[in-house]
Amino acid sequence: MDILYFAWVRERIGVPREQIDTAAATVADLVAELRAREERYDIAFSDLSSLRVAVDQELVDFDAPLAGVREVAFFPPMTGG
Amino acid sequence: MHISVQQEAFDLGAVSADFAGGHKDMGAIVTFTGVVRDLPDDPLEAMEIEHYPGMTEKALRGMAEQAMARFSLGDALVIHRYGRLVPGEMIMMVATAARHRKDAFQAAEFLMDYLKSRAPFWKREITKTGAGWVESKDEDEDALARW
Numbered sequence: 656m657d658i659l660y661f662a663w664v665r666e667r668i669g670v671p672r673e674q675i676d677t678a679a680a681t682v683a684d685l686v687a688e689l690r691a692r693e694e695r696y697d698i699a700f701s702d703l704s705s706l707r708v709a710v711d712q713e714l715v716d717f718d719a720p721l722a723g724v725r726e727v728a729f730f731p732p733m734t735g736g
Numbered sequence: 737m738h739i740s741v742q743q744e745a746f747d748l749g750a751v752s753a754d755f756a757g758g759h760k761d762m763g764a765i766v767t768f769t770g771v772v773r774d775l776p777d778d779p780l781e782a783m784e785i786e787h788y789p790g791m792t793e794k795a796l797r798g799m800a801e802q803a804m805a806r807f808s809l810g811d812a813l814v815i816h817r818y819g820r821l822v823p824g825e826m827i828m829m830v831a832t833a834a835r836h837r838k839d840a841f842q843a844a845e846f847l848m849d850y851l852k853s854r855a856p857f858w859k860r861e862i863t864k865t866g867a868g869w870v871e872s873k874d875e876d877e878d879a880l881a882r883w
Binding site: 659661662663709712713714728730731732733734735736 | 770786788790791794795816827828848851852853854855856857858859860869870871872877
């Protein structure tokens with residue numbers, strides 16, 4: 656599964672994208688798995704209310720399922736316009 | 737419908753004239769343009785805009801399709817830039833064409849409200865004293881409630 660990071664999430668984690676093998680059933684499970692890996696993930700994901708997530712390029716909630724998903728992206732609230 | 741996510745500047749006059757000229761049955765054309773604004777207390781050197789290639793185009797297209805259906809538009813256009821911009825540069829524009837002005841104005845506002853907090857762009861301000869990501873505003877999220 657491809658995991659993408661944008662804006663300050665990318666800066667905190669240190670890479671724009673990475674590929675991981677995961678059996679996580681939901682986005683929240685994936686977040687828990689990443690947080691347990693290393694401190695930089697733990698810090699980046701410490702406050703989920705300041706994060707948004709997209710699954711295969713669609714905004715979703717953190718309880719969204721990951722079955723069949725190719726791409727998950729984490730980023731702060733968007734500031735377009 | 738025209739959606740463009742691009743690094744290069746756009747010609748507001750030419751794009752507007754082209755958009756307005758193509759619709760004989762539409763009586764109202766509204767355009768809105770967003771410009772990089774300088775900061776009063778800490779002069780802005782540049783604004784950097786990051787986006788999510790692929791999702792951005794998809795999200796903008798989805799918003800424009802919704803606006804077309806909801807306000808019975810004849811056409812809609814969204815151009816949004818990314819990369820490094822300086823104060824005074826145009827960041828983005830929307831244009832809407834409808835039979836009557838109310839729909840054209842409302843559709844432009846609808847597009848702007850959604851663009852602010854549902855299109856995957858992130859702004860970073862670079863000033864003399866440092867750099868920082870622009871935080872989203874609660875009022876931008878609240879603005880979606882009216883639709």
